[in-house]
Every structure is written in C-alpha cells, then in structure tokens.
Amino acid sequence: MDHKKRLITILFLLGLLATSWALLAADPSGANTGGIANVPSKVAGKPTLEEIGAAVGQTRVSLNFVWTLSAAFLIWFMQAGFALAETGFTRAKNAAHTMMLNMMAFGLGVIAFWACGFAFQMGGSGSAMGSAVSAPEGMSKLLGPTIGGNVWGLVGGTGFFLSGVSYDVAAFAIFLFQMVFMDTALTIPTGALSERWKLSAFTVYTLVGGAVIYPIFANWAWGGGWLSTLGKYAHLGHGYVDFAGSGVIHLTGGVMSVTGLIVLGPRIGKYAKGVAQAIPGHNLPMAFLGCFILAFGWFGFNAGSTLAGTDLRISVVAVNTMLASGAGACLSYFVTWWKFKRPDPSMSINGLLAGLVAITAPCAFVTAPAAVLIGSIAGVLVVWAALFVENKLKLDDPVGAVAVHGFNGVWGVIALGLFADGTYGGGFNGGPEAGVTGLFYGDAGQLAAQLIGLGSNLVWVGATSFALFKVIDLAIGMRVTAEQELQGLDYSEVSAPAYSGDRPSISTPVFVTRPPAPAPAPAAATLKPAPAGGK
Amino acid sequence: MKLITAIIRPEKLEDVKVALFAAEVEGLTIQQVSGHGGEKAVVESYRGHPLLYEFHDKVRLDIAVSEPFVQVTVKAIADAARTGQVGDGKIFVQQLDHVVRIRTGESDVEALTPVTVAGKT
Numbered sequence: 001m002d003h004k005k006r007l008i009t010i011l012f013l014l015g016l017l018a019t020s021w022a023l024l025a026a027d028p029s030g031a032n033t034g035g036i037a038n039v040p041s042k043v044a045g046k047p048t049l050e051e052i053g054a055a056v057g058q059t060r061v062s063l064n065f066v067w068t069l070s071a072a073f074l075i076w077f078m079q080a081g082f083a084l085a086e087t088g089f090t091r092a093k094n095a096a097h098t099m100m101l102n103m104m105a106f107g108l109g110v111i112a113f114w115a116c117g118f119a120f121q122m123g124g125s126g127s128a129m130g131s132a133v134s135a136p137e138g139m140s141k142l143l144g145p146t147i148g149g150n151v152w153g154l155v156g157g158t159g160f161f162l163s164g165v166s167y168d169v170a171a172f173a174i175f176l177f178q179m180v181f182m183d184t185a186l187t188i189p190t191g192a193l194s195e196r197w198k199l200s201a202f203t204v205y206t207l208v209g210g211a212v213i214y215p216i217f218a219n220w221a222w223g224g225g226w227l228s229t230l231g232k233y234a235h236l237g238h239g240y241v242d243f244a245g246s247g248v249i250h251l252t253g254g255v256m257s258v259t260g261l262i263v264l265g266p267r268i269g270k271y272a273k274g275v276a277q278a279i280p281g282h283n284l285p286m287a288f289l290g291c292f293i294l295a296f297g298w299f300g301f302n303a304g305s306t307l308a309g310t311d312l313r314i315s316v317v318a319v320n321t322m323l324a325s326g327a328g329a330c331l332s333y334f335v336t337w338w339k340f341k342r343p344d345p346s347m348s349i350n351g352l353l354a355g356l357v358a359i360t361a362p363c364a365f366v367t368a369p370a371a372v373l374i375g376s377i378a379g380v381l382v383v384w385a386a387l388f389v390e391n392k393l394k395l396d397d398p399v400g401a402v403a404v405h406g407f408n409g410v411w412g413v414i415a416l417g418l419f420a421d422g423t424y425g426g427g428f429n430g431g432p433e434a435g436v437t438g439l440f441y442g443d444a445g446q447l448a449a450q451l452i453g454l455g456s457n458l459v460w461v462g463a464t465s466f467a468l469f470k471v472i473d474l475a476i477g478m479r480v481t482a483e484q485e486l487q488g489l490d491y492s493e494v495s496a497p498a499y500s501g502d503r504p505s506i507s508t509p510v511f512v513t514r515p516p517a518p519a520p521a522p523a524a525a526t527l528k529p530a531p532a533g534g535k
Numbered sequence: 536m537k538l539i540t541a542i543i544r545p546e547k548l549e550d551v552k553v554a555l556f557a558a559e560v561e562g563l564t565i566q567q568v569s570g571h572g573g574e575k576a577v578v579e580s581y582r583g584h585p586l587l588y589e590f591h592d593k594v595r596l597d598i599a600v601s602e603p604f605v606q607v608t609v610k611a612i613a614d615a616a617r618t619g620q621v622g623d624g625k626i627f628v629q630q631l632d633h634v635v636r637i638r639t640g641e642s643d644v645e646a647l648t649p650v651t652v653a654g655k656t
Contacts, residue, residue, distance in 0.1 A: 278584035340580040
C-alpha cells in the first residue's frame with residue numbers, strides 16, 4: 001500500500017513538472033528566436049536601412065569566419081588520421097617514432113609557418129574583404145619580376161610572426177586555414193620515410209619545409225603568385241586552378257616523399273636480390289581508423305576551401321568529395337581482388353584516399369558523374385602506382401604515400417583541366433567572367449595552365465627538397481644506423497617504446513633508481529643512486 | 536614415470552582438455568607454439584607481395600604422469616585431437632627421472648598424485 005501511494009505521488013509530481021515545463025516554455029520550436037530586435041540599431045526594433053545593411057554584411061562575414069575556422073579544425077583533425085594510418089602500416093617497434101613524426105610535423109611546422117612561411121605564402125594576397133575570408137588589404141606586398149607591366153609574384157613579403165598589418169582577425173583566420181593545409185603537406189613524407197628516418201634530420205626538414213618550400217609554391221597558386229595570374233595576364237583559362245590542393249598540398253607532399261626516398265634508401269630487408277618483399281604493418285584496424293578520420297576531415301579540406309559558408313556551392317563540393325572517395329575505394333577493392341585473388345585491405349585504404357586526393361583540385365568545378373569517374377581512375381591508378389614505385393623505381397614507401405599523394409595529385413590537377421564544366425568559378429583568380437572550363441567543355445587554355453602548374457611544382461619542390469635532403473644527409477645524416485633500425489626506432493630515436501608490454505614479461509621495466517626505502521630515514525640517506533643501466 | 540608432450544591443433548585444445556579431465560588427468564601445462572609439419576604453407580598477400588606463413592600455430596601440452604596413467608593419457612589426447620587431416624600433431628613420451636613438488640618437498644609418484652584442495656567445489 002505504502003509503495004503504491006509513494007509511486008502515485010512521484011508520478012503526479014513528475015506529471016506536474018512536465019506540464020509546467022511545457023506551460024512555462026519560452027520558445028521550444030525556435031520560431032520566435034531571432035528577429036528585427038536582434039539587429040543593432042539606435043531605436044530598438046526600428047533599424048534604418050544602413051543599420052540593416054551593416055548587420056547583414058557582418059552576419060555574412062561572421063558566417064564565413066565560422067565556416068572557415070570550423071573547416072580548419074576538421075583539417076587539423078586529419079593529422080590524427082595521418083598518424084594512425086601511417087603507424088598502422090608500419091611495424092610495432094617503430095610505432096612511437098612514427099607517431100612522433102606526425103605530431104612534430106605539426107609542432108615544428110606551425111612555428112616555422114608562423115615565423116615566415118605564412119608571410120611568404122599569403123603576404124602579397126591582401127584585398128578588401130569580399131564574400132570570402134581573405135587576407136587584409138595591408139598584406140599586399142607581392143615580390144617578383146615585372147614583365148609587360150604586370151608583376152609576376154614569386155613570394156609574399158608581409159605578415160611575419162602574425163604581427164603588424166597581419167594582427168587582424170581575417171589574417172588570423174586565413175593563417176589557421178593555410179597552416180593546417182601546410183601541415184598536411186609536411187606530414188605526407190613522414191609515412192613514406194618512416195621506420196628509418198632520423199628525428200634530427202626530420203626536424204630540419206620540417207622547419208625548412210614549413211618556412212620555405214611549401215609556402216613558396218602555395219604563394220604561386222594561392223597567394224596571388226605567377227601561376228594564379230596566368231589567366232589574368234596570359235589568357236590561359238583562369239590561370240592555375242587548384243581548389244583545395246591536389247597539387248599545392250598532395251603533389252608537394254608526394255614529390256618530397258620521392259626525393260626523400262631517393263636519399264634515404266629502402267628499409268633493411270625490403271629488397272631481397274632486387275625483389276620487393278612484403279613487410280606487413282602491425283595494425284590494420286588502426287590504419288582503417290586513420291583512413292576514416294582522413295575522409296571525415298576531407299570535408300573541411302574541400303568544402304572549407306570556399307572560405308565562405310555563404311557560397312552555397314559547398315554542397316556540390318562536399319558531395320563530389322564523397323563520391324570520388326567511394327569510387328576510389330570500390331575500384332582499388334575490385335582491382336586488388338582481381339589481381340591478387342582477394343581484396344587487399346591496405347590497398348583499399350589507399351584507394352579511398354586516392355579518390356580524395358584526385359578530387360581535391362576539381363571538387364568545386366565538376367559534375368557528379370565526373371567526380372565518380374575521377375575517383376574511379378584514381379582507384380586504379382593508385383594500385384598500379386604503388387606497385388610501380390616499389391617494383392620498378394625500387395623506392396620503399398611503406399604507406400603508399402607516393403602513389404596516393406604524388407600520382408593522384410598529378411591526376412587531380414589534370415582532371416580539373418579536363419572535366420571542369422564551366423558552371424562555377426567565374427572571375428576566379430581574376431580570370432574571365434565565365435566559369436572555370438576544362439578541355440572537354442572547350443577550354444584548352446585551362447589545361448595548359450594546369451600543366452604549367454604541375455611542371456613548376458615538380459621543378460620547385462623536387463629541386464629544393466632534394467637539395468635539402470642531400471644537405472641534411474651530408475651534414476648530420478638522414479638515416480639511423482642498421483643496428484637501430486633492426487632493433488626498432490622506438491628503442492633509440494625516442495625515449496620510450498609505443499608498446500612497453502609487448503616484450504616477454506622477463507624484460508618488463510625495472511627500477512634503475514630504487515624507490516625510497518620504507519625503512520627509517522638514516523638508512524635511506526646511505527642509498528646511492530644505482531648506475532644507469534644498459535647503454 | 537613418464538613426461539608426455541603433445542603438440543595439437545589450437546582449436547582442439549578444448550576437446551583434449553575435456554578428455555583428459557574425464558580420464559582424471561588434471562595436471563598439465565600448456566604453451567602456444569608454432570611448428571612445421573606436413574602442412575602446406577599459408578600464402579597471403581600484402582600490398583601485392585606474397586606473404587608466406589610457413590609455421591602453423593599449435594598448442595603444446597606437458598603432462599607428467601605415473602606409469603598407470605601413461606596409456607590412458609596418450610589415448611585421451613590422441614582420440615580427442617584427431618581430425619584425420621595433415622597437421623593433427625604428435626605425442627612424445629619420455630622417461631622421467633625425478634619429480635619434486637615444490638610446496639611439500641614430496642618426490643616422484645607422491646609428487647604426481649593430485650591433491651584435492653579442501654573446500655573445492
């Protein structure tokens with residue numbers, strides 16, 4: 001009886017609470033939240049036309065800021081994807097080292113980019129705030145030769161240390177967005193060169209790559225440099241167009257991977273009498289997770305590259321991105337199934353990523369069927385390229401970075417020059433009012449600009465990165481010793497292994513310096529620190 | 536006294552354990568091991584390169600028994616572990632010179648006689 005009464009009372013009270021919530025609710029549907037009262041005005045609720053205009057303008061810019069920054073946060077999360085994919089594809093004894101490479105590509109890279117990389121890249125791109133987020137007007141010092149009355153920009157010259165004219169909200173937003181792109185490019189070689197790369201050599205590479213090599217090419221394509229003005233000044237389509245960086249980021253990373261691999265050489269045991277051997281990665285589920293995280297972050301990479309949430313083309317960009325990645329995964333899945341009798345998990349991961357890399361440049365300019373076709377070709381190309389790199393070029397790339405980012409970066413840049421359908425991008429790079437149009441839709445000039453962009457990337461990034469790696473090799477050495485490599489870089493390059501429990505229990509860590517004895521104090525004072533064991 | 540060492544398929548461990556316990560042989564040590572016998576190597580492929588698994592996962596049992604239990608134990612293992620396919624494993628029987636139970640210091644057959652723990656259900 002008592003129980004029943006109590007239950008009824010509780011139910012009654014709960015019912016009362018629920019009805020009172022509904023009765024007292026302010027605006028549960030949201031229909032009445034936000035209105036003319038929220039427009040800042042001198043007379044509340046009665047803004048003038050100027051006041052409405054100001055509010056609309058600021059709202060558009062705010063939306064674009066939020067979009068650009070949110071996209072940048074997504075792209076930053078891609079570093080987790082790279083770290084997991086690369087570490088999963090490599091061996092357990094190098095796991096902490098490979099993770100360390102990925103994390104410090106960010107840590108070192110952001111400092112280098114802040115110091116001067118950002119200034120070199122975007123220091124000449126300042127303009128009045130338009131529909132998209134852009135560097136402020138003050139950041140417009142573009143250095144380069146003047147030919148035919150036009151400045152052909154090679155490098156920017158303002159915005160060092162984000163101070164002076166670049167202490168500005170728009171500059172900071174652009175910095176964050178461009179920084180995470182730069183970080184993506186820098187972290188690509190960490191996979192290709194993993195399992196034998198010295199941390200000291202990597203440190204120098206990251207600082208120079210983030211300060212000079214990447215920013216200079218990015219200036220040419222995105223910072224108002226000479227490639228972007230090929231359309232305006234030389235009438236080649238809209239100049240070199242690379243919406244989110246198949247070339248600027250992925251090809252750059254792929255080319256640096258190739259030059260690094262040439263200097264570094266293959267891992268011990270990769271080639272037996274010249275024949276490539278399998279060296280399985282230690283954790284495929286980790287690599288799969290990395291792949292999913294990369295694909296998730298890629299929505300920020302591509303759709304975020306409008307730099308404007310008010311540009312509704314973002315839906316086309318996002319869907320094209322998704323379609324191409326799915327097509328890439330399908331084709332590599334089926335191609336390896338046919339070629340090796342069963343589908344290859346790591347190649348399928350590469351295929352999904354290859355589709356993403358290939359659609360990165362053309363994502364805003366092509367139709368959905370074209371996106372599927374571009375992704376499909378990428379899925380086949382990546383399998384062929386991975387085998388070509390290993391078997392013919394004899395470059396030992398544990399994660400397939402050259403095939404995914406290098407070969408498909410090239411394909412993405414060309415694909416834009418072929419498939420851009422002319423419905424979007426009018427006035428892009430200061431080019432013609434018509435949309436960006438590829439060869440198949442009648443503009444051979446656009447393809448020419450794309451090929452010039454490709455060539456200049458190969459020459460600039462190839463030459464500077466090869467020189468950098470050579471100098472590092474001669475000065476401090478690129479590679480760990482054979483003993484360190486065989487033992488695992490976790491046991492020499494970083495101070496602790498990734499998996500301390502994976503050795504037999506007889507070699508679990510022991511105290512080298514003994515913990516203080518529980519005995520009376522005088523006894524503890526006589527304890528001498530034990531000599532450091534091992535080496 | 537004999538030391539019986541058996542190499543069996545991992546998936547047969549449960550059956551062998553049940554058969555041994557039914558035969559009242561309850562003292563055994565097991566290990567995960569890899570071995571090569573008459574089986575074919577397993578061929579996998581990683582990024583287009585063949586990957587050969589020449590050694591197969593096996594379980595190794597070590598059982599020390601007194602003379603009356605030797606044939607019982609061998610039969611229990613052989614019957615329970617057999618599938619009839621190549622790779623069922625082997626049983627090795629060796630002479631055992633001396634056994635000591637560490638807890639009590641008992642030796643030989645006394646040390647091999649199982650002790651029922653008080654209160655064991």
